[in-house]
Amino acid sequence: MRSVRGVVPGAVAVVGLALTAACGAGSAGTLSAGAASSAPAAAASTTATTATTAGPSVTAAPSATTPAATATQSATRTPSASATALRTSSDPARRTTRWNEPTTFRALPVVSGRALAGMVVVLDPGHQIGNSRHLAKVNRLVNAGNGIRKACNTTGTQTNGGYPESKVAMRIALAAKKRLEAQGAKVVLTRPREDVALWGPCIDARGRVGNGVDADAVVSIHADGAPATARGFHVIRPASVKGWTDDIAKPSKRLAIAVHDALVDAGQRPATYIGSHDGYDVRSDLGTLNWSDQPIVMIELGNMRSARDAAMLTDPKWQDGVAAAAITAGVVDFLA
Numbered sequence: 001m002r003s004v005r006g007v008v009p010g011a012v013a014v015v016g017l018a019l020t021a022a023c024g025a026g027s028a029g030t031l032s033a034g035a036a037s038s039a040p041a042a043a044a045s046t047t048a049t050t051a052t053t054a055g056p057s058v059t060a061a062p063s064a065t066t067p068a069a070t071a072t073q074s075a076t077r078t079p080s081a082s083a084t085a086l087r088t089s090s091d092p093a094r095r096t097t098r099w100n101e102p103t104t105f106r107a108l109p110v111v112s113g114r115a116l117a118g119m120v121v122v123l124d125p126g127h128q129i130g131n132s133r134h135l136a137k138v139n140r141l142v143n144a145g146n147g148i149r150k151a152c153n154t155t156g157t158q159t160n161g162g163y164p165e166s167k168v169a170m171r172i173a174l175a176a177k178k179r180l181e182a183q184g185a186k187v188v189l190t191r192p193r194e195d196v197a198l199w200g201p202c203i204d205a206r207g208r209v210g211n212g213v214d215a216d217a218v219v220s221i222h223a224d225g226a227p228a229t230a231r232g233f234h235v236i237r238p239a240s241v242k243g244w245t246d247d248i249a250k251p252s253k254r255l256a257i258a259v260h261d262a263l264v265d266a267g268q269r270p271a272t273y274i275g276s277h278d279g280y281d282v283r284s285d286l287g288t289l290n291w292s293d294q295p296i297v298m299i300e301l302g303n304m305r306s307a308r309d310a311a312m313l314t315d316p317k318w319q320d321g322v323a324a325a326a327i328t329a330g331v332v333d334f335l336a
């Protein structure tokens with residue numbers, strides 16, 4: 001958002017306030033049909049126990065990924081030498097034939113360097129474990145930008161075993177912080193730690209953190225809650241919305257491609273249930289993206305409700321050695 005901070009252009013639509021079973025960021029659009037006509041004061045369940053809420057672009061039966069599309073996407077760019085050095089493999093064949101599974105992924109070591117010297121990176125670990133204890137504050141509607149009002153935040157989703165999305169996001173953010181700092185970056189987190197006593201911050205405040213520190217890149221970290229058979233990650237970038245994200249849409253797309261390709265290079269499977277199944281989505285309704293004046297992407301790193309995705313998402317070795325390593329490689333590729 002560039003020039004109309006604090007001003008809500010046009011009509012305001014209440015899109016959603018309920019705490020949701022799916023990742024709050026990824027599923028917000030799902031709530032529009034029901035939530036728009038329901039009373040704003042309605043209280044929501046504090047726990048994400050109904051696992052089947054799915055995003056607007058979810059298809060009934062996940063299909064195979066589309067290697068050709070991924071290869072084409074990747075072929076349009078040339079990774080920098082420093083970014084390539086941080087990756088598992090730059091071999092296009094590997095990208096499309098050997099997706100990570102819980103027992104096969106390879107964790108990458110931390111790589112030191114100066115590729116990000118002088119750069120500022122904001123990491124936004126989605127949600128907060130204490131959100132469920134502060135429902136009045138978390139359900140308060142905020143300006144999500146682009147004429148939309150939404151709940152301040154949600155509880156996020158969780159695995160079938162009860163491992164919360166907010167914990168996945170924080171662990172990966174802390175690991176990525178170390179890796180980015182090892183490349184010389186200054187790293188700012190939008191929330192300090194996973195803590196049941198804390199809540200928020202709200203989606204609009206998260207989106208503005210990067211503006212306050214003149215961030216070179218902002219990465220919001222989430223994991224989704226989709227049907228159990230759905231697999232894989234997707235990277236969400238802001239649509240170009242006049243007065244909001246038209247100034248950051250292009251660089252955010254470059255950041256999205258860089259992070260996407262780093263995840264594919266690290267062996268991660270593009271989502272089988274979003275859009276064209278190529279691991280990308282574009283949204284104009286996400287407050288965190290709309291409020292940013294800096295290049296920003298939101299990553300849904302996998303499906304918490306898939307047993308196989310969940311086994312990786314909750315594994316400290318994968319959180320650091322795959323997810324955080326790929327985020328770092330993508331940011332380096334974008335900025336270096």
Ligand SMILES: [Zn+2]
Nearest residue numbers: 023024126222
């Ligand atoms: Zn989320």
